[in-house]
Structure formats: structure tokens, C-alpha cells
Amino acid sequence: MTYLSGVGIGGLTLAVVLSKHFSNIEIDIYEAKSVISTIGVEIAIWKRSWQVLQDMCLDEEMKKRGLPPPHKGEAMADALVGADGVHSLTRATMHRELAAQHPSEGYEKYIEPIWSGTHAYRCTVNLPKFKELYPAHQAFSHPKISYSACFYTVETGESTPYDGPWVTDVSPEEVISVYDGWEPDLVQLLECLEKPSRWTIHVVRPIPFYVSGLAVLLGDAAHAMTPHQGVGGSQAIEDAYILGRLLVRPRATLKNLPDVQKIYQKIRLPFAAKAAERSRTNGLIYEFIHLDLPVGPNASAVASSHWEKSLVRPLDGWQREAVILPMQNHDVSHHVS
Numbered sequence: 147m148t149y150l151s152g153v154g155i156g157g158l159t160l161a162v163v164l165s166k167h168f169s170n171i172e173i174d175i176y177e178a179k180s181v182i183s184t185i186g187v188e189i190a191i192w193k194r195s196w197q198v199l200q201d202m203c204l205d206e207e208m209k210k211r212g213l214p215p216p217h218k219g220e221a222m223a224d225a226l227v228g229a230d231g232v233h234s235l236t237r238a239t240m241h242r243e244l245a246a247q248h249p250s251e252g253y254e255k256y257i258e259p260i261w262s263g264t265h266a267y268r269c270t271v272n273l274p275k276f277k278e279l280y281p282a283h284q285a286f287s288h289p290k291i292s293y294s295a296c297f298y299t300v301e302t303g304e305s306t307p308y309d310g311p312w313v314t315d316v317s318p319e320e321v322i323s324v325y326d327g328w329e330p331d332l333v334q335l336l337e338c339l340e341k342p343s344r345w346t347i348h349v350v351r352p353i354p355f356y357v358s359g360l361a362v363l364l365g366d367a368a369h370a371m372t373p374h375q376g377v378g379g380s381q382a383i384e385d386a387y388i389l390g391r392l393l394v395r396p397r398a399t400l401k402n403l404p405d406v407q408k409i410y411q412k413i414r415l416p417f418a419a420k421a422a423e424r425s426r427t428n429g430l431i432y433e434f435i436h437l438d439l440p441v442g443p444n445a446s447a448v449a450s451s452h453w454e455k456s457l458v459r460p461l462d463g464w465q466r467e468a469v470i471l472p473m474q475n476h477d478v479s480h481h482v483s
């Protein structure tokens with residue numbers, strides 16, 4: 147029996163991988179919230195993660211299927227998967243225990259997430275109103291415009307404590323005031339926003355382990371990152387896919403479970419850490435506060451060339467090669483020994 151804590155995108159993906167690949171692993175899912183709901187905003191899914199969803203036939207299915215009700219309560223299990231998000235109780239418990247056992251190693255710093263310095267305003271736009279007011283707006287003709295979140299960074303905020311609520315509904319006026327003086331195209335869009343909320347983006351410091359004993363972390367629980375590369379959810383999907391595919395190998399048994407989990411950690415930890423680091427770098431570039439890319443007359447051109455050359459492409463190619471290809475074209479069972 148495996149105990150899965152949390153049914154965000156990471157936990158659900160793992161549950162599907164295990165059932166899809168005819169595993170005999172019994173999995174019990176626990177979720178802190180009593181209902182599964184959406185908040186009306188979208189996230190980007192990159193090609194690689196979309197391939198994972200396609201492999202699980204979820205690309206079409208996820209659009210039409212209802213979700214099973216999650217469990218609440220206590221249970222005994224052979225293993226615990228903590229897919230319980232940035233506030234992860236699993237991560238906190240794991241690192242509290244490690245800190246008690248190894249007081250000089252500094253594990254306590256991984257218990258709580260830290261503030262990234264950034265707020266994200268998320269909202270929807272009242273499209274009929276927007277069309278009526280601004281029928282010639284470039285959002286209707288320019289294929290590159292997609293609207294999901296606006297970021298507002300406090301330059302000195304990173305790693306500082308944040309006392310307020312992490313997610314809170316705000317007035318449209320608050321968002322509009324933050325973007326006072328911006329281009330008319332943006333201001334017009336903001337005039338039609340609805341249900342804005344302010345997310346105080348917290349991240350997890352790069353943790354040294356995803357696995358301790360029979361507990362294993364995935365998704366934001368392991369590596370909550372800033373949203374500036376739009377890959378946090380994709381990383382959760384890929385974690386779940388790799389862990390699930392390893393767990394269903396015929397040679398993976400309860401006896402060698404710690405080794406299987408460590409293989410997962412070895413594959414995923416450096417990737418996700420790199421994605422988190424690059425996402426942070428992107429944020430600094432977006433906000434013109436990157437120390438190596440100071441603001442100047444051609445700051446925008448330098449930033450986009452840096453982003454284009456150094457961030458997106460290598461990550462995409464590197465991860466694709468190292469994660470997807472081995473899983474599809476190579477037999478990973480030799481690792482499980």
C-alpha cells in the first residue's frame with residue numbers, strides 16, 4: 147500500500163501513471179481540501195510534459211473526465227508520496243526529523259518555504275466587455291499575446307519573511323495602481339479584469355534529498371519555484387511520470403523500494419533544481435534586477451537574447467534528451483537492481 151498525500155497536478159499524474167501501466171501497487175490518495183476545484187486561471191504546459199500527458203492518454207481525457215473524490219483520515223502504508231505542494235507537511239516532517247538526527251547539517255531551513263520577493267496578480271478578463279470597449283485591441287490580432295498573470299517584484303524581498311496571507315482576493319484598483327503609467331494596451335486590458343487575486347510567491351530552497359526512509363517528495367513539495375519560466379507544474383508531471391514508471395517496473399519490489407526511490411531522486415533532483423534556478427534568473431531579468439545584466443539602453447534586447455539563448459533552449463533540449471528519451475527508448479530496469 148502506498149499513501150499519496152495531495153492531489154494537485156503531481157499527485158494526480160502519479161496516480162494515473164500507476165493505474166495506466168497496470169501496476170499492482172495499491173494507492174490510497176489523501177487530500178487536505180474537501181473538494182477539487184479550479185481557480186479560473188491557466189498554466190502553460192510545455193511540449194515535453196504534454197508528451198507525458200499524451201503517453202497517459204490524458205491530453206483528451208483530462209478535458210472531459212470528472213475526478214474521484216479524495217480521502218481524508220489516517221492510514222498505514224508501506225510508503226508515502228508527498229505531493230502536497232509548497233506547504234508540504236511531508237517535507238516539513240522529513241526535514242524536522244533529519245534536523246533532529248543531524249543538528250549541524252542545517253536541514254531545518256528546508257522545512258518552511260521562503261518568499262521569492264514576487265507577488266503575482268492572477269485574474270480573468272471579461273471578454274465581452276473588453277471586445278465592446280476595445281474591438282481593435284492588438285490582443286485580438288496579435289497571436290503572441292496570452293494573458294494569465296502579472297508579476298510585481300519587491301527588489302529587496304527575496305528570502306525575507308512574509309507575514310500576510312499567501313493568496314488573497316484584491317480589488318481591481320490595486321492591480322491597476324501597480325501598473326499605473328504602463329502602455330495603454332495593458333491598461334485597457336486591466337480595466338476589464340475580474341476576480342483578481344494576489345499570490346505571494348513562495349519557493350522551496352534547493353533541497354538535497356527528495357527521499358528519506360520510505361517517504362518521497364514530488365512536485366512543489368520538493369521544488370516549488372518561481373513561475374517565471376512556467377515550468378513548475380510540468381516539473382511535477384515529469385516527477386510523477388518518472389517515479390511512476392520506475393515503481394511499475396516488474397523488478398521494483400517493496401524490498402528494493404528505497405533504491406527505486408533513490409533512482410527517481412537521482413534523475414529528477416538536478417533537473418528540477420536547474421529549472422528552479424533558471425526560473426529565478428528569468429524573474430530577475432524580467433524585473434531588470436539581474437546583477438550581470440544591468441539596465442541600460444539596450445536592456446530589453448540583451449535580456450531577450452539571454453533568455454532565448456541560455457535559458458529556454460538548453461533546458462528543453464537537455465531535459466528532453468535526458469528524461470523522455472531514456473524512459474521511452476531505453477530500458478530503465480537495469481537501474482532497479
Ligand SMILES: Cc1cc2nc3c(=O)[nH]c(=O)nc-3n(C[C@H](O)[C@H](O)[C@H](O)COP(=O)(O)OP(=O)(O)OC[C@H]3O[C@@H](n4cnc5c(N)ncnc54)[C@H](O)[C@@H]3O)c2cc1C
Pocket residue numbers: 151152153154155156157176177178179188189190191229230231232233234235236266268295345347364365366367373375376377378379380381382
Ligand atoms: C502565478 C503562478 C503561475 C504559474 N504558472 C505556471 C505555468 O505556466 N506552467 C507550469 O507548469 N506551472 C506554473 N505554475 C506552477 C504550478 O502551478 C505548480 O508548480 C503546480 O501546481 C504544483 O503542483 P503540485 O501537484 O506539486 O502541488 P499543488 O498543486 O499545490 O497540490 C498539492 C495538493 O496537496 C494538498 N495538500 C496539502 N497539504 C496536504 C496534506 N497535509 N494532506 C493531504 N493533502 C494535502 C493540497 O490541498 C493540494 O491539493 C504557476 C504557479 C503560480 C503561483
